[in-house]
Amino acid sequence: MRVLLLVMDEQRIILDHLYAMISVNISVCDVMRLNKVQQSHLATVFKEVDYQAYDRIVVFLRLKRLQTQVDVLRCIPGLVFLEHDACQNYMPSSKYHGAYSAFYKLLPWAKVLCSGYQLASRLRQEGVDAVFVSKGYDERLVCDMGRPRDIEVAFIGSAKGRTYVHRREFLRQVGSASNLLVTRTESGGEYIELLNRVRVFISADVGMGEYMVKNFEAMACGCVLLAWSQGAEEDAALGFKDGHNVMLCRSASEALEKLALLRSAPALADRIAREGKAFAESRYTFARIGRDLARAIEAPMRPWPGLSLWQKLWIRVRHGMKI
Numbered sequence: 001m002r003v004l005l006l007v008m009d010e011q012r013i014i015l016d017h018l019y020a021m022i023s024v025n026i027s028v029c030d031v032m033r034l035n036k037v038q039q040s041h042l043a044t045v046f047k048e049v050d051y052q053a054y055d056r057i058v059v060f061l062r063l064k065r066l067q068t069q070v071d072v073l074r075c076i077p078g079l080v081f082l083e084h085d086a087c088q089n090y091m092p093s094s095k096y097h098g099a100y101s102a103f104y105k106l107l108p109w110a111k112v113l114c115s116g117y118q119l120a121s122r123l124r125q126e127g128v129d130a131v132f133v134s135k136g137y138d139e140r141l142v143c144d145m146g147r148p149r150d151i152e153v154a155f156i157g158s159a160k161g162r163t164y165v166h167r168r169e170f171l172r173q174v175g176s177a178s179n180l181l182v183t184r185t186e187s188g189g190e191y192i193e194l195l196n197r198v199r200v201f202i203s204a205d206v207g208m209g210e211y212m213v214k215n216f217e218a219m220a221c222g223c224v225l226l227a228w229s230q231g232a233e234e235d236a237a238l239g240f241k242d243g244h245n246v247m248l249c250r251s252a253s254e255a256l257e258k259l260a261l262l263r264s265a266p267a268l269a270d271r272i273a274r275e276g277k278a279f280a281e282s283r284y285t286f287a288r289i290g291r292d293l294a295r296a297i298e299a300p301m302r303p304w305p306g307l308s309l310w311q312k313l314w315i316r317v318r319h320g321m322k323i
Contacts, residue, residue, distance in 0.1 A: 006057065018290055024290070060084075075307065079110040081112045111296070118230070118233055131296050145196045149199040155203075159171055208230070209231075211230060219279065
């Protein structure tokens with residue numbers, strides 16, 4: 001199978017290894033990194049690349065740049081989306097609330113590879129061909145360095161913007177009754193070194209319905225992960241087991257109770273950290289996730305409905321594309 005993977009040339013999370021792991025599991029997989037201008041003008045990209053020579057074209061771009069290009073995307077029979085942000089579709093606080101559903105319903109044959117189990121299920125109920133493939137972490141960069149952990153409890157990441165209103169409140173409540181460190185770092189070495197100083201990592205994915213990448217990175221770095229539970233279905237789908245490989249909470253008060261337990265039982269904290277690290281290493285490396293994504297990309301798709309004569313004429317006149 002021949003696959004073209006269209007990705008953003010600049011992302012906060014470094015995903016080059018994930019793309020490489022997708023590629024090694026597909027017979028032919030070309031990765032094309034697009035700048036912001038190219039992302040907003042896919043017709044120009046498709047005129048430069050023989051897109052019809054590929055069995056699948058996988059798009060990993062932001063919705064805000066895709067929403068106005070539905071007419072171009074309709075030209076792609078083997079259209080697959082790699083989706084890490086669609087949790088915002090069901091977040092009333094997000095400006096993209098409902099926008100992902102509306103967009104994907106315009107492309108009903110396309111396959112959407114979602115990073116949330118419950119998210120994929122909800123989209124399928126709406127008629128979208130959604131498949132769950134979890135997020136993961138770069139095992140080449142993220143690891144336990146075996147250093148002393150001089151930060152008892154921390155959250156590393158963003159808490160700004162409308163999307164994170166519930167995250168901010170949760171962190172405020174936990175921080176008001178504990179020595180919680182809330183900070184940000186640049187991606188890469190600085191971030192990994194700081195994770196390796198943290199004893200308990202607070203995951204504050206409140207209201208998101210799925211687990212963010214930081215959960216897997218914290219586990220792989222040997223932190224005890226104290227995570228806001230995304231619900232029994234999501235926890236089971238990911239293999240998160242409370243008190244075994246993670247600690248789960250459903251309120252700030254429960255998070256503080258779990259913190260007190262971990263503080264009073266260091267042997268328990270050590271065991272959860274070990275189990276969590278081993279679990280992340282066995283299931284959530286980019287090597288494993290890349291293989292799973294490759295299989296999902298190659299799986300059969302819904303039939304492409306084709307284009308009407310009017311649509312073909314519009315594409316040729318408006319965009320100059322070959323159909």
